[in-house]
Amino acid sequence: MTDAYLELRGIQKRFGSFTALDNIDLSIRRGEFVCFLGPSGCGKTTLLRIIAGLETQTAGHILQDGRDISVLPPAGRDYGIMFQSYALFPNLTVAQNVGYGLVNRKQTRAQITPRVEELLALVGLPGSGAKYPAQMSGGQQQRIALARALATSPGLLLLDEPLSALDAIVRVHLRNEIRDLQRKLGVTTVMVTHDQEEALSVADRIVVMNHGVIEQVGTPLEVYREPASPFVADFVGKVNRLEAVAEGDHWFRCGNMRLQTTPGHGSDFRPGREVALYLRPEDRVVGNVRDDDPMRCAGTVRHIEFLGGNCLAEVDVEGIPGQPLQLQYSLNQMDEFDVREGASVRFALRADRLRVFPVAAA
Structure with missing residues (x-):
C-alpha cells in the first residue's frame, strides 16, 4: 500500500x-x-x-x-x-x-x-x-x-x-x-x-x-x-449454516434439496465433497417467488424472535430435516405474508448470496 x-x-x-x-x-x-x-x-x-x-x-x-x-x-x-x-x-x-x-x-x-x-x-x-x-x-x-x-x-x-x-x-x-x-x-x-x-x-x-x-x-x-x-x-452478523455435499457445477445436495450458487461465490468443489453453506437471514426472496426457481423453498414457522423493526422467523424447511433456517422479515412483511408461529411460508434462497466453505476432515 x-x-x-x-x-x-x-x-x-x-x-x-x-x-x-x-x-x-x-x-x-x-x-x-x-x-x-x-x-x-x-x-x-x-x-x-x-x-x-x-x-x-x-x-x-x-x-x-x-x-x-x-x-x-x-x-x-x-x-x-x-x-x-x-x-x-x-x-x-x-x-x-x-x-x-x-x-x-x-x-x-x-x-x-x-x-x-x-x-x-x-x-x-x-x-x-x-x-x-x-x-x-x-x-x-x-x-x-x-x-x-x-x-x-x-x-x-x-x-x-x-x-x-x-x-x-x-x-x-x-x-x-x-x-x-x-x-x-x-x-x-x-x-x-x-x-x-x-x-x-x-x-x-x-x-x-x-x-x-x-x-x-x-x-x-x-x-x-x-x-x-x-x-x-x-462471528460477524447472524448467519445460517447448512451441511451439504457438492454435486459439481456449483450444485449442492442439502437433505433432499439441491441448491445452487452462482460462479464466483464459492468454489466448484469436486462431487462428494462435504461443505457448509452460509446464508444471511435477509438473503431470501419472500414475494413473487417463481414456481421454476430452483432455490424455491417451503416450510413451517417454528419460532419468531421480535427485534423491533424486524423479526427473525425460525423455519423448518421441507426437504432439509433437522436444519432450520432463520429468515428476516420486516414488520410489514410479517403482516403481508401472514408470518406467525405454525404458519406455512414460501420463499426462495438467493444463489448469489450463498457462501460455500469446505468442511475440514476429521
Missing part, C-alpha cells in the same frame, strides 16, 4: 510457549478509521498495545509515517490513546485532565488554556473545565478522555474498547460522535472492539482477528457480505 501511514510487518508476540500474535502484516492509510474486531483473547488488544509501545513485540517492525518506531518507548511515539476505563485523574479538574499531556510537553498556561477550551467545545462539553470527573456521567467522562487523547494533535488515535462500559443508548450516540469527529479532524484511528455492530457502523475497514491471526481485512460490506472464512461468517 503506497499511501500507508501505519505499517505492521511480521508482528509476533509470544508469552512463553503461548503465541498471542502470529506474523501480523497490515497497512493502514492516512486518515483511515480501522477497527480490530474479534472475540476475547484473539490478540486485538495486544496488537494495539504493541502499536502504542505498551507491549514489546517478540518479532516484527512497526512504521508510522515512514519512521520505524518498533523499539521506541511510548513517549517517543506520536499517538493519543483512550481506554475503556477512562483513566482520568480523579483529583484533577476536567481542564487539568485534558491538558495533562500539554503540561508534560512544557507548554505554557497561555498556550494550554485556549487549547483545552477548544477541545472541550469540540467534544460537546464547553464550560466544564472547572468540574471534577466524579461530577460527570460515564459518557461525559469518555468525552473528556477523548479530548485528552486529542490534546497534542497526534497523528494516530488509538481507542481500546472505549465504549464498552457505557449503556447501549449512550454507546450509540458516542460512537457516532467519535466517527464524526474523526472525519472532521482526519486523524488516523485504530479502535479495538468485540462489538460487531460498532465496527460495522464506524469503520472504513475491519480487521477480523481470531487466535492471534488476521482472518480477513475489508470494508464493512465486504466482511459482512463476502466473509473469507467460516469464522468470519459466524
Whole structure:
C-alpha cells in the first residue's frame, strides 16, 4: 500500500510457549478509521498495545509515517490513546485532565488554556473545565478522555474498547460522535472492539482477528457480505449454516434439496465433497417467488424472535430435516405474508448470496 501511514510487518508476540500474535502484516492509510474486531483473547488488544509501545513485540517492525518506531518507548511515539476505563485523574479538574499531556510537553498556561477550551467545545462539553470527573456521567467522562487523547494533535488515535462500559443508548450516540469527529479532524484511528455492530457502523475497514491471526481485512460490506472464512461468517452478523455435499457445477445436495450458487461465490468443489453453506437471514426472496426457481423453498414457522423493526422467523424447511433456517422479515412483511408461529411460508434462497466453505476432515 503506497499511501500507508501505519505499517505492521511480521508482528509476533509470544508469552512463553503461548503465541498471542502470529506474523501480523497490515497497512493502514492516512486518515483511515480501522477497527480490530474479534472475540476475547484473539490478540486485538495486544496488537494495539504493541502499536502504542505498551507491549514489546517478540518479532516484527512497526512504521508510522515512514519512521520505524518498533523499539521506541511510548513517549517517543506520536499517538493519543483512550481506554475503556477512562483513566482520568480523579483529583484533577476536567481542564487539568485534558491538558495533562500539554503540561508534560512544557507548554505554557497561555498556550494550554485556549487549547483545552477548544477541545472541550469540540467534544460537546464547553464550560466544564472547572468540574471534577466524579461530577460527570460515564459518557461525559469518555468525552473528556477523548479530548485528552486529542490534546497534542497526534497523528494516530488509538481507542481500546472505549465504549464498552457505557449503556447501549449512550454507546450509540458516542460512537457516532467519535466517527464524526474523526472525519472532521482526519486523524488516523485504530479502535479495538468485540462489538460487531460498532465496527460495522464506524469503520472504513475491519480487521477480523481470531487466535492471534488476521482472518480477513475489508470494508464493512465486504466482511459482512463476502466473509473469507467460516469464522468470519459466524462471528460477524447472524448467519445460517447448512451441511451439504457438492454435486459439481456449483450444485449442492442439502437433505433432499439441491441448491445452487452462482460462479464466483464459492468454489466448484469436486462431487462428494462435504461443505457448509452460509446464508444471511435477509438473503431470501419472500414475494413473487417463481414456481421454476430452483432455490424455491417451503416450510413451517417454528419460532419468531421480535427485534423491533424486524423479526427473525425460525423455519423448518421441507426437504432439509433437522436444519432450520432463520429468515428476516420486516414488520410489514410479517403482516403481508401472514408470518406467525405454525404458519406455512414460501420463499426462495438467493444463489448469489450463498457462501460455500469446505468442511475440514476429521
